[in-house]
Amino acid sequence: MSKAADLLVLGAGIAGCSAALRAADLGVSVVLVAKDELGGSNTSWAQGGIIGLAPPEEGDSADLLAADIEAAGAGLCRPEAVRLLAEEGPKLCRAFLWERLGVPFDLGANGTPDPTAEAAHSARRIYHAKDATGLAIQTALSEAVRKHPNIQVREHLCLVDLITSPHHCVSPVRVYEPIRVHGAYLFDPATGEVEGALARRTLLATGGLGYLYLHTTNPPGATGDGLAAAYRASARIVNCEYLQFHPTTLYVPGKPRTLLTEALRGEGARLVNRKGERFMTKYAPEQLELAPRDVVSRAIFQEMAASGEPCAFLDLAPLAARLDLDEHFPTVMAACRAEGIDPHRQPIPVVPAAHYFCGGVLVDLDGRTSLPGLFAAGEVACTGLHGANRLASTSLLEGLVWGFRGAEAAARELAGALEPDPGDLAAWRTPETSKEMDPLLIDQDWGLIRSTLWNYAGIVRTKARLERAKADLHYLAHRMERFYHESTLSRELLELRSGILCARLILNAALQNPESRGCHYRVD
Structure with a gap:
């Protein structure tokens, strides 16, 4: 087990980097973990833009923005989350991304960001950098993160599981205590080793799960790792049926x-x-x-x-x-x-194509999950902002706002937080004998998951299709767990394990909800 960090941030997109920077500015020691190289997140793939401040002549307001978000969310938005983002988000976008980090948004004649229009918005309020806004934002964030003295960046590490008590405690007597998160087990594909990264507070910002679908706008790394780990740790998960497709x-x-x-x-x-x-x-x-x-x-x-x-x-x-x-x-x-x-x-x-996951790990307005010690922000989290369908260009802003608020809340909690005891938490134990998993089997299983979700839990759904998909993946899930415990760890194996679990979460939620709402559409 490593020495405990003040804050362990898992994921390095806009939510993770914003959280790391805000916490570091507050004097917190941060370890930021990236699954790929820093800058390789889903944020970099975002083309359209982020909600900023519209010019006064556009007649925009927080009330109008809130109304647009709620209309797109089909009656399922969390009102306090909508109000928070509408009032704080555009100002934070301008002050932090443009004024502090210098994100090169396209400017108007007056030298300030020139907003454009997007679907279902009542005003031209979208800041953009040509059609590569996410890449511009991610580049600025990555540069700032690397320069900050309070942030240690660790790249090319995969999340295996969250470290929790009492699940990973040495003492069996701890079984009577409430569940608490103390960091994460991280796998290094280069060495094949797993380390226990302890932390006084942990923030999940691992992104979405679009790669579970055959047709997607997401990169191959969007396999739901954080959602799966949170579920295994018993965090509350909601709204998994709401998967948005980009037209x-x-x-x-x-x-x-x-x-x-x-x-x-x-x-x-x-x-x-x-x-x-x-x-x-x-x-x-x-x-x-x-x-x-x-x-x-x-x-x-x-x-x-x-x-x-x-x-x-x-x-x-x-x-x-x-x-x-x-x-x-x-x-x-x-x-x-x-x-x-x-x-x-x-x-x-x-x-x-599958684009954005509107559900996730349930968090409050400060990014706290149902598990003490664990925060979440970005696509892995469900703030309630999106309801049943996300309004265009709200996701980057949501990651920014909840990244900031999660970092601030975690920093406040650190004042009285005890440091995890390495002697009381089990180090990762690698089986003495294990076998290499056949890459062909991994590819075959991914093909089954992606085609099953696309065909049976896609844009249009029925009970019969969902039940067929659930049955098909039920057997695969049990077989996968056996393979996982018998095989040598690899990034591919970990991603497949996460993908199967997340696919089942989507299917179960879709089956339990017979009402067509937003991006969950039941023709029956």
Whole structure:
């Protein structure tokens, strides 16, 4: 067991880095753990933007922003979380990201960030850096984290499990005590070793689980590691049925999906079928392409089902008439041209894809989970902000706000916190004999998980499909646990174990909720 840190932050996206920086500014000693290299998080993949402050002439307000969030959340948003983000979030975005860190948002004539529009927003309030906003934010955060003297960065380490009492206590008498988190077991793929990283407080910021779906905008590392670890530690988990699909990803047969930013539709791009007919007039005649993401995703899905076509199309002609597409959307244009598609001349083929997990580890307004000693922020957490469907560009801001608040709450608790006793907590024990797991078996199991969730727990769901999926994955889960305890640890094995557990959480929640709401849509 290592010497206990004041704060162990697991995950290095916007939530983890913001928490680490805020805690470090308060004098807290922080250990920040990244699964890949620092900067390789899901945050870097975010194209569209983050909610900032709209110019006064736009008539924006915290009340209007709150109303937009609640409308998108389909009646399931937590009112106090919505109010907190609406009042504090835009100011924090401007003060911390732009003024302190110098994130290079696109600026207007007055030298301040120039906001754009996005779907279901009532005002132009989205700060952006071309169409690579997440990368710009992550780069600035990573640089600040590396320079801070109170932060120790540790890269390429995988979360195995949270260290908890009494589960991992040496003394059996501790079984009568409440569960408390004391850090985490971390696996180093380079050495094959597992270490116990003790901490007086731990903050989960491990991101989402989009890779569990066959078609996704998420990177391969989004396998739900933190959610699975929290569940095994007995933390309260909620709203797992609400998995948001992004309506527009670039469709190229046989290749991973590439996100096409919401800002394209915010600036006027239109969804059409192969005949060039605009179809959102049938599904959302008032909001059209700017309807909430679940509405647009289902509309595309239904058009594809009715026509038998493998995709719909996004027509950028309305934008090209007044904007320099290469200037405003260089990432999108480069992705299209790499596939031989010229958006100036032809509509872009698009399909929906799994994008954002609205459920997670339940936290309060300060990021506290149901387990003492454990905080959570970002996509792994459920603050209640998103309800049944996330409003575009709220996720980065949520990670920032709850990263800050979790760090501040953890710092306050440290004043009277006892240091974990290494002698009372069990070090990781590697089995004397273990076998290498066949990579082909791992690939096969991932294929089953991803295709099962996409086909049976995707954009449109039924009880029969969900029950079939649950039965298929039930056997796989039991087999996986046996393999896990018999096999040599690897990153691939740990991710697969997390993925199976998280898939079952999604299926169980979807089966238990017969009501169609937001991005959980039951046709039966």
